[in-house]
Amino acid sequence: MTNAWEEVRAAIEAVDTPAVVKLVTGLDDEQRREVAAALPGHLPVAQEAGRRREHERAEQRMAAVRELAGRRGRSMYELPEYHEHVRWSRHDLWIEPMRVAGAATIAGAAAVATWLSRPDLQRQWDEPGRDDVPFILDVVSARPVAWQQDLAVRFALRLRGTRPTRDRRVQLALRLLRHTGAVPPAHDPLTLAWIVGTTPDRLSGDPLLDTMAPRLFETEGAGRLLTDDAWPAALAELARTGRIARQVLLDGCLTRFLRGGEATGLRFFVRLHERLDPAPEEVAGRLGDYLALLPASAANVADLALKQVQRGGPVPAADAGEAVQGLLFRKEGKLVRAGLAWLDRLLKDGDDDLDAYAPALAVALLCEAAGARERAVRLAVKHAARFGPAGAETLREAVATLPAHQGAALAAVFGGDVAAEPEPETFTPGTLPPAPPAAPMPPPLRTPGELGNFMPKESSWIRTERWLDAFVRLFAGPEHDRLPAALTRHATPDNEFRGAPWWHASMWAGAMIRELTDPGAESRIRDAAPVASRIPEMTHAAVWKLMPLIRYAEVYQALVERRLPPYLLATPTRVNGLLDPGTLVERLEGYERAGVEALPVDLRQALLRLGRAVEPEVAARAARLTGEAGRRVARWLTDRPADPVVTLHRGEHLDRPHTFSEFSSGPEYQEVLGDLLVHRWHEEELGRTLAVFAGHRELVAARCVRYPATYGYFGAYKPADVALLADGDGPAGPGMSLMLAYSLVDDGQDLAVEAFLRLAAGGGVAGEEAGRKLAEVLRHGGEGPKRALEALREAALKGAHREVWEVMAGWLTASLPGPGERATAGHTRMVSLAADVASWVGARGELPVIAELASRRSGSELVRQARRLHACLTTPPA
Secondary structure: OHHHHHHHHHHHHOOHHHHHHHHOOOOOOHHHHHHHHHHHHHHHOOOOHHHHHHHHHHHHHHHHHHHOOOOHHOOEEEEEHHHHHHOOOOOOHHHHHHHHHHHHOOOOOOHHHHHHOOOOHHHOOOOOOOOOHHHHHHHOOOOOOHHHHHHHHHHOOOOOOOOOOOOHHHHHHHHHHHHHOOOOOOOOOHHHHHHHHHHHHOOOOOOOOHHHHHHHOOOOHHHOOOOHHHHHHHHHHHHHHOOHHHHHHHHHHHHHHHOOHHHHHHHHHHHHHHHHHOEEEEEHHHHHHHHOOOOOOOHHHHHHHHHHHHHHOOOOOHHHHHHHHHHHHHEEEEEEEHHHHHHHHHHHHHHOHHHHHHHHHHHHHHOOOHHHHHHHHHHHOOOHHOOOOHHHHHHOOOOOHHHHHHHHHHHHHHHHOOOOEEEOOOOOOOOOOOOOOEEOOOOOOOHHHHHHHOOOOEEEEHHHHHHHHHHHHHOOOHHHHHHHHHHHHOOOOOOHHOOOOOOOOOHEEEEEHHHHHHHOOHHHHOOOOOOHOOOOOOOOHHHHHHHHHHHHHHHHHHHHOOOOOOOOOOOEEEEOOOOOOHHHHHHHHHHHHHHOOOOHHHHHHHHHHHHHOHHHHHHHHHHOOOHHHHHHHHHHHOOOOOOOEEEEEEEOOEEEEEEEEEOOOOOOHHHHHHHOOOOOOOOOOOHHHHHHHOOOOOHHHHHHHEEEOOOOOOOOOOOHHHHHHHHOOOOOHHHHHHHHHHHHOOOOHHHHHHHHHHHHHHOOHHHHHHHHHHHHHHHHOOOOOHHHHHHHHHHHHHHHHHHHHHHHHHHHHHHHHOOOOOOOOOHHHHHHHHHHHHHOOOOOOOOOOHHHHHHOOOOOHHHHHHHHHHHHHOOOOO
């Protein structure tokens, strides 16, 4: 070979990795040095050549997609072939042959490790069929064994992190170590790489197992990678067969538990420990470690430790008392209950002097959960005679800290001062502030010049509305003759008439201008797509995008057919899309004087935006209208058809929680709504959707709340949405209730209270329906009721106490546990707040779920609060 580099370079440019391997394995020392010296300078050349080849291929593919779109008469963005084009990019095929050439020819192991780790020689994502690891192993096998092991160790030490998917750096590092027999270095990223790059079914035959298995317990982050049960099962089986020492795994788990950490990061080690299932004698030898885990370790670890302690034989009284005390200091209800149960057994089985357990019992008397305190009081009273003077004094000191009814029971046997019953809270209701109206629409555009400098934009529905309103008004007004000169630069050219659909209002505006400046253009342009075909299909986009296009198309058709009205009916009077009833009646009165027929879509849009508050004088004027449109509006102002019924149900879409909406309505609403509410997957943005349905905010909420607030993408709940709905009009239902529930659970207290007050002032709180939705959100979201309770209490104090009571009634009915179901401290707080608010409101009428709770024989705090609420609801008013 006379010019080694030229031949290797040609193979690299041909993207022929096997040819590179064949060439470099036949090189002598001088030729290898020649190739190694040329490789770094060739990197930018290879990158540019790859980009150039990919650009040429992309142009060819894009041309094919355009041609296909033309043949099918569709936008290329709708074709799956377009999205395949966008995803398909292979400008970096030169990487593998370059990496192999460097591994074969660069002299030092350190330099080869550096070459293989270069960022510009890594793929952004792995691609099937592009694995160069076998080729690299092939070319380095010709080097001395010590050199190969040095390379394996150096490359492993260069690992800095691992992706959860297949990572070629991980595979190369692990296979180099296995191939060369090198001792894996102590390096946390290598341990994580071993986890990612090793399947549990191959652990038994892995030469790295004996070194790497103990490091699972030492490496931070290992537990978070081991998320399924396959690894614990495989390791436990290896311990059973003797492939791994059982004590290594058991002691490793305990060492990891004692280091601490969050429950999610320790879940793997908990599952492994459970699989190992230590025998009682193994637990007895480690009893001190298990006891040390009880007070402060993660909940899942403490639960495991408690189970082991209870099966490991007797625990000395002093140690047992201290361990129980640690459990009772915890916040997890399950562990507190387990501690109380253990304390109950210890007291029952203890000797006549129970003073060793008095500190633990005193801690139980201070528990935040009323049920735990109640049980601790019963235990103290039951075993009072078996406490010595020191223990009795410890329990006597707790009397003053207990609620009066519990303190009295304890004081009867131990003495002490009972706390006085708290004075009932005096309720002074705040004044619910009136709902502020939305701001009025900006003034209309008055001159052709203003209109020419104010073309519609999709990003602003208000701008789009104002342009259409001004065009129609100016066309019919005294400045009609000045319009062509002011607008002609925006006229649509002939070629755009041949494409369909028209996705932007500006395209329809341009067509109106073309018809204005060149009357009859629509009928003369050759090969123009029919007007109907230029309107997008109703399922192809969100309704906030489609409705303006349909209105523009209707106005354009009326312009072409020379039947344009002097102004439009549906132009809103408020910036949230609402249309004042008096303004609509005034516009219809003008139509009837001029003998003008309403445009059908314009009238439908006006009815969907129509406000609900109608002055008697406005209703009387509407009743005098004689035209078809006037009579229809008069009916909506005085005897509006029943609003559509909204039904929501939960499901999944693309593996995400999803709220599906369904609508049913009578014939008059069906005619107005048409197919605006047809099912579509496109996300509805609430502010712009409200502009379409401003008088029907429940329809907006139902279409827009598709995802929980925890999902940060379009279509998920946003705090500002509730405020927007408060500005709208129309009765509330399940959609608005779901939004309100998200606000109460996910927003900060101030935001949630403000939203509740604004909705309450405008009749936007659907009482018990909102309570049921709140229960549903909490049930599916895993959140506790704390935020919602705080916000509701604050809203009640600020004047929305009646609305809060209605919400609480629905929430309690949907949330409280039935007979045999477990209650929580959250349930107690709910009933307590409901009892307070019911007394403030003077609520009457039995709630079955509260009546059932109040009838129970239990002395728990939940039952006490239920009895208080039941008494309030069933006591006749004074």
